[in-house]
Amino acid sequence: MSVMTEGKNIYVLKASCKGAIGTVARISSFLAERHCYIMEMAQFDDILTGQFFVRTVFSTTPGKTPALEELKQAFDKALPSAEQDFEWEVHDTLVRPKVLLMVSKFDHCLDDLLYRHRTGDLKMDVTAIVSNHPDLKSLADWHGIPYHHLPVTAETKAAQEERLMELVAETGTDLIVLARYMQVLSQDLCRKLSGRAINIHHSFLPGFKGAKPYHQAHERGVKLIGATAHYVTSDLDEGPIIEQAVERVDHTYRPENLVAVGRDTECLALARAVRYHIEHRVFLTGNKTVVFR
Numbered sequence: 001m002s003v004m005t006e007g008k009n010i011y012v013l014k015a016s017c018k019g020a021i022g023t024v025a026r027i028s029s030f031l032a033e034r035h036c037y038i039m040e041m042a043q044f045d046d047i048l049t050g051q052f053f054v055r056t057v058f059s060t061t062p063g064k065t066p067a068l069e070e071l072k073q074a075f076d077k078a079l080p081s082a083e084q085d086f087e088w089e090v091h092d093t094l095v096r097p098k099v100l101l102m103v104s105k106f107d108h109c110l111d112d113l114l115y116r117h118r119t120g121d122l123k124m125d126v127t128a129i130v131s132n133h134p135d136l137k138s139l140a141d142w143h144g145i146p147y148h149h150l151p152v153t154a155e156t157k158a159a160q161e162e163r164l165m166e167l168v169a170e171t172g173t174d175l176i177v178l179a180r181y182m183q184v185l186s187q188d189l190c191r192k193l194s195g196r197a198i199n200i201h202h203s204f205l206p207g208f209k210g211a212k213p214y215h216q217a218h219e220r221g222v223k224l225i226g227a228t229a230h231y232v233t234s235d236l237d238e239g240p241i242i243e244q245a246v247e248r249v250d251h252t253y254r255p256e257n258l259v260a261v262g263r264d265t266e267c268l269a270l271a272r273a274v275r276y277h278i279e280h281r282v283f284l285t286g287n288k289t290v291v292f293r
């Protein structure tokens with residue numbers, strides 16, 4: 001922590017509204033009047049939709065800036081104007097988001113996220129690991145994280161998803177990450193997890209949807225392969241894209257070589273998407289995202 005932020009709180013403000021003159025000025029004036037120092041500010045004006053997005057990171061002045069709840073109440077009174085459909089949220093950067101990880105049998109994305117968590121690269125608390133197979137329990141045990149083996153069959157799917165939501169509630173989980181979880185979530189579960197479940201799809205969407213994209217890619221003879229991290233919706237592989245990663249390949253790559261290269265792009269795209277989400281850098285807008293990287 002630098003001298004600039006010693007003893008100060010650092011908050012993130014996310015706001016979106018209909019674009020209008022003066023929005024940034026009103027936000028920065030509100031903060032200045034309350035002795036807040038703007039450390040970062042990024043904004044985007046979507047001229048096609050008329051929607052405006054802004055993310056501000058600011059530090060407080062001990063003894064002068066109101067406490068967070070009071071600041072939020074003041075912001076709610078001062079900023080939103082009826083005609084602008086203001087949506088906003090303020091987050092304390094000291095609060096570590098609680099993340100539940102889901103996996104089936106492929107361990108590379110889970111292993112990568114757990115390494116980034118253990119080394120402090122991803123500042124999050126992992127609440128649990130849920131899998132429809134027992135295979136990766138030893139990895140969870142090594143990291144000291146509870147492992148829940150919840151098998152899925154057509155008969156057990158509803159009960160399995162109910163148990164998952166119980167775990168989400170019991171652990172106070174903020175975000176669910178499908179780190180190569182190979183079961184399709186029901187429409188009802190997708191509704192309950194809207195905007196807080198991220199999946200890694202092992203292809204450069206919209207190409208090669210479904211369960212076997214690398215074989216499809218080999219058949220097609222592509223020269224680039226990749227991966228896509230997106231929010232989960234009931235439309236399989238159609239959710240709002242948060243991040244993508246690609247690698248060059250060529251005619252010498254057999255399917256197993258594409259799978260091997262693909263693993264790296266999956267880990268990279270998923271880790272970046274999780275970071276952007278837990279750092280409050282992602283705005284959902286329709287079926288797309290605005291990401292202040």
Ligand SMILES: Nc1nc2c(c(=O)[nH]1)N[C@@H](CN(C=O)c1ccc(C(=O)N[C@@H](CCC(=O)O)C(=O)O)cc1)CN2
Nearest residue numbers: 181182183184185199200201202210211233234236237
């Ligand atoms: N509602 C959603 N659920 C899931 C999504 C999603 O986008 N929306 N993504 C998948 C992950 N995935 C691709 O990224 C994917 C996983 C599994 C399948 C699939 O066809 N699964 C078969 C069973 C496969 C098996 O048992 O190994 C099935 O469910 O019938 C397609 C795409 C995660 N969930």
